[in-house]
Amino acid sequence: xxKDNQGAIxxxxxxxxxxxxxxxxVQRGSAGLAYASCEQKNEALRAGAARLREQKxxxxxxxxxxxxxxxxxxxxxxxxxxRLSMDEARLEAMAAGIETIMALPDxxxxxxxxxxxxxxxxxxxxxxxPLGVIGVIYESRPNVTADAAALCLKSxxxxxxxxxSESLGTSQVIVRCLQxxxxxxxxxxxxxxxxxxxxxxxxxxxxxxxxFIDIIVPRGGESLIRRVExxxxxxxxxxxxxxxxxxxxxxxxxxxxxxxxxNAKMRRPGICGATETILIDRxxxxxxxxxxxxxxxQKGCEVRGDADVMALDKRVTSASSDDWATEYLDAIVSIRTxxxxxxxxxHIARYGSKHTEAIITEDKTAAGLFMxxxxxxxxxxxxxxxxxxxxxxxxxxxxxxxxxxxxxxxxVGAQQLTSYKYCVVSDxxxxx
Amino acid sequence: xxKDNQGAIxxxxxxxxxxxxxxxxVQRGSAGLAYASCEQKNEALRAGAARLREQKxxxxxxxxxxxxxxxxxxxxxxxxxxRLSMDEARLEAMAAGIETIMALPDxxxxxxxxxxxxxxxxxxxxxxxPLGVIGVIYESRPNVTADAAALCLKSxxxxxxxxxSESLGTSQVIVRCLQxxxxxxxxxxxxxxxxxxxxxxxxxxxxxxxxFIDIIVPRGGESLIRRVExxxxxxxxxxxxxxxxxxxxxxxxxxxxxxxxxNAKMRRPGICGATETILIDRxxxxxxxxxxxxxxxQKGCEVRGDADVMALDKRVTSASSDDWATEYLDAIVSIRTxxxxxxxxxHIARYGSKHTEAIITEDKTAAGLFMxxxxxxxxxxxxxxxxxxxxxxxxxxxxxxxxxxxxxxxxVGAQQLTSYKYCVVSDxxxxx
Numbered sequence: 001x002x003k004d005n006q007g008a009i010x011x012x013x014x015x016x017x018x019x020x021x022x023x024x025x026v027q028r029g030s031a032g033l034a035y036a037s038c039e040q041k042n043e044a045l046r047a048g049a050a051r052l053r054e055q056k057x058x059x060x061x062x063x064x065x066x067x068x069x070x071x072x073x074x075x076x077x078x079x080x081x082x083r084l085s086m087d088e089a090r091l092e093a094m095a096a097g098i099e100t101i102m103a104l105p106d107x108x109x110x111x112x113x114x115x116x117x118x119x120x121x122x123x124x125x126x127x128x129x130p131l132g133v134i135g136v137i138y139e140s141r142p143n144v145t146a147d148a149a150a151l152c153l154k155s156x157x158x159x160x161x162x163x164x165s166e167s168l169g170t171s172q173v174i175v176r177c178l179q180x181x182x183x184x185x186x187x188x189x190x191x192x193x194x195x196x197x198x199x200x201x202x203x204x205x206x207x208x209x210x211x212f213i214d215i216i217v218p219r220g221g222e223s224l225i226r227r228v229e230x231x232x233x234x235x236x237x238x239x240x241x242x243x244x245x246x247x248x249x250x251x252x253x254x255x256x257x258x259x260x261x262x263n264a265k266m267r268r269p270g271i272c273g274a275t276e277t278i279l280i281d282r283x284x285x286x287x288x289x290x291x292x293x294x295x296x297x298q299k300g301c302e303v304r305g306d307a308d309v310m311a312l313d314k315r316v317t318s319a320s321s322d323d324w325a326t327e328y329l330d331a332i333v334s335i336r337t338x339x340x341x342x343x344x345x346x347h348i349a350r351y352g353s354k355h356t357e358a359i360i361t362e363d364k365t366a367a368g369l370f371m372x373x374x375x376x377x378x379x380x381x382x383x384x385x386x387x388x389x390x391x392x393x394x395x396x397x398x399x400x401x402x403x404x405x406x407x408x409x410x411x412v413g414a415q416q417l418t419s420y421k422y423c424v425v426s427d428x429x430x431x432x
Numbered sequence: 433x434x435k436d437n438q439g440a441i442x443x444x445x446x447x448x449x450x451x452x453x454x455x456x457x458v459q460r461g462s463a464g465l466a467y468a469s470c471e472q473k474n475e476a477l478r479a480g481a482a483r484l485r486e487q488k489x490x491x492x493x494x495x496x497x498x499x500x501x502x503x504x505x506x507x508x509x510x511x512x513x514x515r516l517s518m519d520e521a522r523l524e525a526m527a528a529g530i531e532t533i534m535a536l537p538d539x540x541x542x543x544x545x546x547x548x549x550x551x552x553x554x555x556x557x558x559x560x561x562p563l564g565v566i567g568v569i570y571e572s573r574p575n576v577t578a579d580a581a582a583l584c585l586k587s588x589x590x591x592x593x594x595x596x597s598e599s600l601g602t603s604q605v606i607v608r609c610l611q612x613x614x615x616x617x618x619x620x621x622x623x624x625x626x627x628x629x630x631x632x633x634x635x636x637x638x639x640x641x642x643x644f645i646d647i648i649v650p651r652g653g654e655s656l657i658r659r660v661e662x663x664x665x666x667x668x669x670x671x672x673x674x675x676x677x678x679x680x681x682x683x684x685x686x687x688x689x690x691x692x693x694x695n696a697k698m699r700r701p702g703i704c705g706a707t708e709t710i711l712i713d714r715x716x717x718x719x720x721x722x723x724x725x726x727x728x729x730q731k732g733c734e735v736r737g738d739a740d741v742m743a744l745d746k747r748v749t750s751a752s753s754d755d756w757a758t759e760y761l762d763a764i765v766s767i768r769t770x771x772x773x774x775x776x777x778x779h780i781a782r783y784g785s786k787h788t789e790a791i792i793t794e795d796k797t798a799a800g801l802f803m804x805x806x807x808x809x810x811x812x813x814x815x816x817x818x819x820x821x822x823x824x825x826x827x828x829x830x831x832x833x834x835x836x837x838x839x840x841x842x843x844v845g846a847q848q849l850t851s852y853k854y855c856v857v858s859d860x861x862x863x864x
Contacts, residue, residue, distance in 0.1 A: 131837050132807075267862070377854065421808060426812075427814060
């Protein structure tokens with residue numbers, strides 16, 4: 001540690017040593033969690049959820065302070081304030097979310113494969129094990145604190161949390177409740193630690209601690225993720241963008257086009273699984289597109305199209321080539337006509353973010369071709385891209401969606417927070 | 433590209449643009465390989481192996497030139513020359529190795545899981561897909577060229593190879609044979625490309641090309657791996673060290689101790705799965721260790737031990753604390769006595785490289801405890817650590833052994849060179 005002339009630790013070093021100390025503490029504290037029984041982990045989650053409900057007043061009070069401090073900041077938007085704000089219903093949803101994760105089967109210890117080799121007498125099992133310590137870096141929503149900690153705990157991993165600075169006060173109370181849950185189940189409270197300072201340097205320190213942290217999960221906007229990717233010396237599970245497409249094939253059913261493509265864009269335009277670009281076969285633009293276009297425009301969606309689409313409605317503005325590469329996260333959609341499925345697949349290969357891609361068609365051959373050829377974490381047939389979600393997939397909860405190709409791809413739930421090891425048993429086999 | 437005053441590309445830029453061009457070429461060339469049929473991929477492998485046999489004279493001639501050039505280098509050792517040298521038997525083994533990989537089931541397209549969600553009517557399949565383009569960086573053994581290319585091809589991945597400079601001439605002929613195999617099966621020869629220059633800057637360029645290369649697999653000594661880890665902007669599948677332990681528990685069978693621990697160290701002391709440190713319970717040092725010690729010493733193994741071990745035989749030298757942290761890769765072993773299984777597990781947690789760790793015991797409870805608690809890619813019971821190998825595990829072949837926790841851990845065969853995607857089908861489901 002560097003010290004100033006008076007021997008006091010300078011501010012930077014203080015954050016460095018603080019974060020390092022916390023990460024070491026989580027590694028040490030969670031060593032036993034890796035092989036804790038499912039019952040013990042569930043008891044910690046049950047008690048943690050109960051404690052959150054008991055501490056309702058304290059949590060809401062801390063949140064009121066966070067919200068009022070945030071309101072004073074010039075960069076604060078209404079949307080950010082809404083994400084930050086807690087109320088009784090959100091608190092109950094948070095506690096219930098932990099109970100949902102509690103009810104999942106234990107992801108640790110699953111025998112993923114088992115076989116006996118010929119000749120050398122090895123009995124081999126591939127068994128799921130925790131990853132170790134997970135560093136989670138996120139923004140203002142306090143419920144991420146509970147979700148991330150509960151998923152890590154269920155999967156036997158320690159976690160070091162770095163919450164958004166606006167929600168730090170609320171997150172501290174939530175973490176304390178979960179730590180009390182751990183303690184009452186006979187587990188180390190240090191399995192979960194929250195970085196208690198707002199200094200942004202703490203993120204950089206976390207990303208350097210590869211000896212204590214095994215995986216970094218960043219949750220937030222693209223700039224956060226890019227910073228983490230650039231600086232991290234630790235493997236990162238993340239998605240950068242959700243530039244998702246819905247492709248309307250010439251043999252699509254008109255009713256599905258209108259319902260599914262509309263939902264894919266407009267249900268919640270701001271989520272990563274929202275469709276940003278609709279591709280449609282040129283020979284059905286005049287027949288299949290108008291009802292969808294009308295529904296989108298009526299709902300207030302801005303539509304940017306190529307010449308064929310503009311010809312259908314005066315309200316459609318001209319799409320520039322930038323539009324094909326833009327994740328709007330808003331009520332804006334770009335629509336492009338293509339000559340057929342090959343051109344649609346090429347467009348997606350060029351502009352897609354490998355998150356979620358859908359085809360609407362009644363033709364099984366076309367659907368099969370699309371799903372085999374398109375390289376994305378999730379490919380869909382006659383299904384809204386808004387379903388790209390661990391909860392909707394039946395995983396109970398997710399810590400995020402990965403567009404990595406290594407390890408977890410798609411929704412990242414408790415199972416995806418595990419690695420595996422090979423357990424080999426023989427009766428004294430030696431290798432010839 | 434930077435150019436000099438005469439407009440000529442400077443040497444560095446030349447390597448840069450060359451490597452970039454090759455990587456782009458593999459990405460483009462292997463796009464169709466991702467969904468090629470198993471039959472087509474197998475035909476390419478079959479024809480490639482046949483071509484290697486046909487081109488025997490050319491390959492051996494190129495190898496003679498590589499070996500004689502290498503001999504002139506001052507840093508060349510006998511061991512390196514041996515690794516570099518080909519003969520008819522090694523060539524036949526290389527071709528047969530490709531046929532072994534050919535005979536494996538197709539790792540691509542496997543349905544890893546399938547389920548239907550309740551409520552929202554989604555039929556979900558998790559299906560294995562290739563990773564994309566794999567960059568393989570290796571040292572002097574020419575057979576790695578064939579093994580790595582064949583594993584990538586089988587798993588639907590393109591590969592860009594960077595061979596050791598000593599074996600470049602031999603590797604070029606081998607790659608040409610495999611490319612002819614691809615061509616005769618109607619696949620793009622550009623699925624496999626070898627960097628045709630010896631300039632070490634080529635490695636740095638490879639590691640920067642994250643838009644064209646999805647995974648880097650370095651095979652070689654620790655300094656190569658550390659360089660790759662430090663410089664790479666691309667995820668790396670690797671192992672750094674194999675600092676493996678064999679722990680002799682107080683309830684071990686004496687015969688297994690002598691046979692298994694001896695084999696674990698001495699079968700081939702230079703491989704990553706070789707045992708480097710033997711741990712033994714203090715209460716059985718006098719009974720179980722002497723026969724093993726005698727066998728090791730008689731075979732010429734240098735033994736470094738703590739005071740309890742030194743007391744058994746004058747030939748045992750004193751182990752320093754550095755010995756516990758050293759991967760000898762040689763006929764040297766360190767032996768330490770421990771109070772019991774807890775101390776053994778602690779020693780391994782502190783010094784082990786998370787590669788392969790073994791316990792010798794007749795007590796199933798102790799074995800279960802050891803295997804649950806030790807964090808390593810492979811944990812073994814009454815089994816020689818020298819079995820840490822994809823071929824011995826029944827995977828047909830391996831591109832290496834991973835001590836990563838993300839994605840592939842342990843032996844990396846064709847299956848481990850795949851990712852997956854979710855294929856979601858519904859009859860027009862929209863998310864509420």
